[in-house]
Amino acid sequence: MRNLELVMGWLPSLIFASRITISLSVISVVIGMLAGVFIALGRISANGALRKACGIYIFIFRGTPLLMQLFFVWYALPLAIPWLAMQDRFLAACIAFSINSAAYQAEIIRAAIQSIDPGQMEAARSLGLTYGQAMRLVIIPQSIKRLIPPVGNEFIMVLKDTSLVSTIALVDLMKHTSQIQSSAATALVYLPSACLYLIFTAVFTFLFNYLEKRHSVYE
Amino acid sequence: MKKIGFSSGCWILAGILILSMGLTACGGSGAGNGSGSSSLTLTEGVLKVGMEVGYPPMEYLEEDGVTVTGFDYEVAQEIAGKLGVEVEVVDTAWDGIFSSLDSNRYDCIISSVSITPSRQEAYILTRPYIANAIVIVARNDEQIASPEDLAGLRVATQTETTADEYMRELRDGGLAVADEDYFVYDKIIQCFDELLLNRVDAVMVDSVVAAYYMGSNSDKLKIKWENDTAEPLGICLKKGNDALTAEIERIVDELYADGTMAALAEKYFGRDVTEGVR
Structure with a gap:
């Protein structure tokens, strides 16, 4: 009973700290998705230079640790270019997570677009649509259903990776949990904290499943 | 298949249990440095x-x-x-x-x-x-003479250090440093980086460590206050x-x-x- 009381006492502050975890994941995945569409289109465009540039972007940001990118944005960038010194930790975290997520999602989107039968593009072009119109009206709408499961996966990964922000002194759910652990001298706090992570994952899994069902009406 | 899966699952569980009991036993004897070993x-x-x-x-x-x-x-x-x-x-x-x-x-x-x-x-x-003693380090031009002067400023410490605990005590005791202005870092060097980048106004830290960083940045940073009671x-x-x-x-x-x-x-x-x- 004593334990239950303890857990209930921690819960409000844990939920409050979760606002960083959730808002950071949602913002980064949404920005990463928008940027990812353009990087993916660049990767499969006819322009060789653009293709190369997008390939290098993905190579760099998928090939280095997210933690290092976060440190780079927050600590190294201001030393190299002083006017880029941000004062807002949350903004810095959003930038680092977004550029990282964009690299992953670009590959997800590229794979989804390329999985659409080439006949679709040929048919659209033969009806007189431009390349852009065909992409926008025919190919991308069809690829969305195939995007949803891997993007859901990416979202859950980002949600858990947000625990890295404690390194720039931003207090998210994980950091607040370890603060409670050390001040209350008990590891019991990991239990409600893990439950919260599971609840968030469950909610977003449900949401992505719903979206997938809605988008499968065409098939 | 199901039956075999279940029983092998049991074996694995039993194995883990035995292993962990063994480890606990080792841990027990190792702690006291008693049985068997003279080391x-x-x-x-x-x-x-x-x-x-x-x-x-x-x-x-x-x-x-x-x-x-x-x-x-x-x-x-x-x-x-x-x-x-x-x-x-x-x-x-x-x-x-x-x-x-x-x-x-x-x-x-x-x-x-x-x-x-x-x-x-x-x-x-x-x-x-x-x-050792807890000290406050700040940029030269900062007007800080005691912990009370930290009110309204941005303060950094390293997580779980006595400086961190001391800051918490001060804040519980009414020192007006808001939650969003109190930053706890994993590494002490990060606190000093932030101080030089103007993202925090003061660092609370052990005197022995402060002395070391003063060495390389003594033109920009200064020890503003030192705790009387040695730690x-x-x-x-x-x-x-x-x-x-x-x-x-x-x-x-x-x-x-x-x-x-x-x-x-x-x-x-x-x-x-x-x-x-x-």
């Missing part, structure tokens, strides 16, 4: 020392990036030398450094551990081997490890008597701070 340390001939390497001048890496050095490291070397064993540094994050003592990852922690009542409850802490540092061991504790206490006394400690303090802090410590 004072966990591993014969080696003194495993837990350190958070990255806290100059107490424990840090030389310019080659791999060699551990620092005041604590040399103290560990001296102690090991008198015990007739080798030092093995186990580099650990500060967050969790104490719990690794419970799981027998090392014999002792020599890593600027301040002696506090709550730590003494859970672990053995030797009598102090050196003393003694001790060597931390697992509860029940009395034999090794007694040996270490005896050796540190010797190091004080023959002037080794005074020389080390002179070397790392620029002055002899051993007066009245022990």
Whole structure:
């Protein structure tokens, strides 16, 4: 009973700290998705230079640790270019997570677009649509259903990776949990904290499943 | 298939149970250093020392990036030398450094551990081997003369340090530093980076460490305030490890008597701070 009381006492502050975890994941995945569409289109465009540039972007940001990118944005960038010194930790975290997520999602989107039968593009072009119109009206709408499961996966990964922000002194759910652990001298706090992570994952899994069902009406 | 899967699952579970019981048993005997083994340390001939390497001048890496050095490291070397064993540094994050003592990852922690009542409850802490004080470091132009002046400013500390605890006490006692203006970092160097980048206004930190950073940035940063009550540092061991504790206490006394400690303090802090410590 004593334990239950303890857990209930921690819960409000844990939920409050979760606002960083959730808002950071949602913002980064949404920005990463928008940027990812353009990087993916660049990767499969006819322009060789653009293709190369997008390939290098993905190579760099998928090939280095997210933690290092976060440190780079927050600590190294201001030393190299002083006017880029941000004062807002949350903004810095959003930038680092977004550029990282964009690299992953670009590959997800590229794979989804390329999985659409080439006949679709040929048919659209033969009806007189431009390349852009065909992409926008025919190919991308069809690829969305195939995007949803891997993007859901990416979202859950980002949600858990947000625990890295404690390194720039931003207090998210994980950091607040370890603060409670050390001040209350008990590891019991990991239990409600893990439950919260599971609840968030469950909610977003449900949401992505719903979206997938809605988008499968065409098939 | 199902049946085989289930029974093999049971075997795995049983295996894990037996293994963990075995490990607990080992842990039990290792802690007391009693049964069977005559070695004072966990591993014969080696003194495993837990350190958070990255806290100059107490424990840090030389310019080659791999060699551990620092005041604590040399103290560990001296102690090991008198015990007739080798030092093995186990580099650990500060967050969790104490719990690794419970799981027998090392014999002792020599890593600027301040002696506090709550730590003494859970672990053995030797009598102090050196003393330290909490200080406030800020940029030159900042008007700070005491902790009260921190009200309304942005303050940084390293997580779980006594400076962190002290700041929490001050804030609980009414010091007006808002939650969103109080920053707790994993590494002490990050606090100083933030100070130089103008993202925080003051850093609360151990004096011995502050002195080291003043060296390279003495034109920009300044120690604005120093706590009167010195904060003694001790060597931390697992509860029940009395034999090794007694040996270490005896050796540190010797190091004080023959002037080794005074020389080390002179070397790392620029002055002899051993007066009245022990």
